[in-house]
Amino acid sequence: MGxxxxxxxxxxxxLETGLGDLPESCVAAVLLHLHPPEICGAxxxxxxxxxxxxxxxxxxxxxxxxxxxxLEMARGENSSCKKDRLCLKEVYxxxxxxxxxxxxxxxxxxxxxxxxxxxxxxxxxxxxxxxDDRRFDEVAxxxxxxxxxxxxxxxxxxxxxxxSLYFRLHLGRPARRFGCRICSFEHVHGWDIKxxxxxxxxxxxxxxxxxxxxxxxxxWILCHAGDFVTENSNxxxxxxFSMTQIDCTHTKGGICVDSVLIYPKGFVQGKIFNS
Numbered sequence: 001m002g003x004x005x006x007x008x009x010x011x012x013x014x015l016e017t018g019l020g021d022l023p024e025s026c027v028a029a030v031l032l033h034l035h036p037p038e039i040c041g042a043x044x045x046x047x048x049x050x051x052x053x054x055x056x057x058x059x060x061x062x063x064x065x066x067x068x069x070x071l072e073m074a075r076g077e078n079s080s081c082k083k084d085r086l087c088l089k090e091v092y093x094x095x096x097x098x099x100x101x102x103x104x105x106x107x108x109x110x111x112x113x114x115x116x117x118x119x120x121x122x123x124x125x126x127x128x129x130x131x132d133d134r135r136f137d138e139v140a141x142x143x144x145x146x147x148x149x150x151x152x153x154x155x156x157x158x159x160x161x162x163x164s165l166y167f168r169l170h171l172g173r174p175a176r177r178f179g180c181r182i183c184s185f186e187h188v189h190g191w192d193i194k195x196x197x198x199x200x201x202x203x204x205x206x207x208x209x210x211x212x213x214x215x216x217x218x219x220w221i222l223c224h225a226g227d228f229v230t231e232n233s234n235x236x237x238x239x240x241f242s243m244t245q246i247d248c249t250h251t252k253g254g255i256c257v258d259s260v261l262i263y264p265k266g267f268v269q270g271k272i273f274n275s
Contacts, residue, residue: 027052035113036062036092059088062115064159066233067091070117073108074099106154116264117159123257126152141173143187144253148196150243152260158230158237162265165200165225167243170256171217183218190252191215196245198225203238220258227265 027049031039039062043053052058064070071091086094095110105125111118123140129149142148150167171191172183191214198210208226223243230237241260245252261268 022048024048024052024055028055028058031055031058032061036115037113054087054089056088059092063088063092063095064110064115064117064233066157066159067095069157069233070095070108070110073101076101108156111264111267114264114267116161116267118264118267119154119156119262121152121154121260121262123259126150126257126260128257139170139256139258141256142253144251146248146251148243148245148252148255150257152241154239154262155236156239157233157235159233160231162227162229163262164227164265164268165239165241166222166261166263166268167198167225168220168222168258168261169214170220170258171214172254173256185217185254188217188254190250191245191255193250193252194245194247196223196243198223198241198243200226200228200239200241202228202240203236214255217254222261222268 031042031049031052034042036059039053039058043050067088071086071094074095074097092110092115096112098107098109100107102125104122106119106121108117108119110116126140127150128140128142129145129147171188172185173187174181174183176182195211195213198212199208201207206228208228210224210226212223214221214223225241225243228237228239239262243257
């Protein structure tokens with residue numbers, strides 16, 4: 001990498017240096033300490049900053065260790081894309097997009113600020129008792145049942161770190177009428193009698209169990225099922241998870257199951273329903 005020139009003349013006729021006089025290697029070393037959006041913002045300062053902000057070693061430090069695997073998963077069966085040689089800045093940008101896998105039932109993406117992997121499993125990718133008619137672009141809605149159970153699994157090379165798993169739920173049936181959001185609570189019942197149980201387990205022996213009463217109708221909520229840890233990004237983590245309310249002394253209904261979300265631990269902001 002070279003150094004750019006940026007010379008400024010002051011009122012006394014003397015030459016002054018500018019940001020462009022910094023060696024590109026020094027600028028790149030500074031950019032290593034910034035978050036990706038900040039690196040992109042710094043690239044607008046000068047040609048030297050723009051060149052440094054495109055350096056592969058800067059973006060390699062921001063990418064997960066197994067970014068080559070993630071890129072292969074993102075490209076899927078698109079053989080024409082596999083021939084393209086991307087710089088690591090382009091790889092980072094590509095992974096930040098929603099990347100469907102498993103026939104579109106799952107989507108993973110790179111969180112652009114911290115570079116952590118996130119995943120969403122749609123209701124179509126879950127086994128839900130009592131719900132047979134589900135489409136990809138709609139949430140699953142259960143009107144009434146005695147036995148409620150949601151099961152799912154993931155087999156994926158998660159980058160090393162700690163992850164949290166959530167169920168995204170809604171009591172009541174949301175809809176839109178004349179451009180306004182409305183919600184029908186006609187079938188909502190039974191969720192405040194006994195708590196729902198959430199479980200997750202991993203192929204390396206990790207287990208987590210939590211319980212939660214569902215008692216806030218009319219809003220989307222995230223229910224924290226538990227956390228898991230991955231230590232080797234080159235080894236696939238096989239994850240199984242479930243949500244159950246199988247007390248058959250009463251019926252329950254009026255619940256929407258949108259998806260299961262996996263985020264780096266601490267990433268989700270706002271109200272989370274825990275046990």
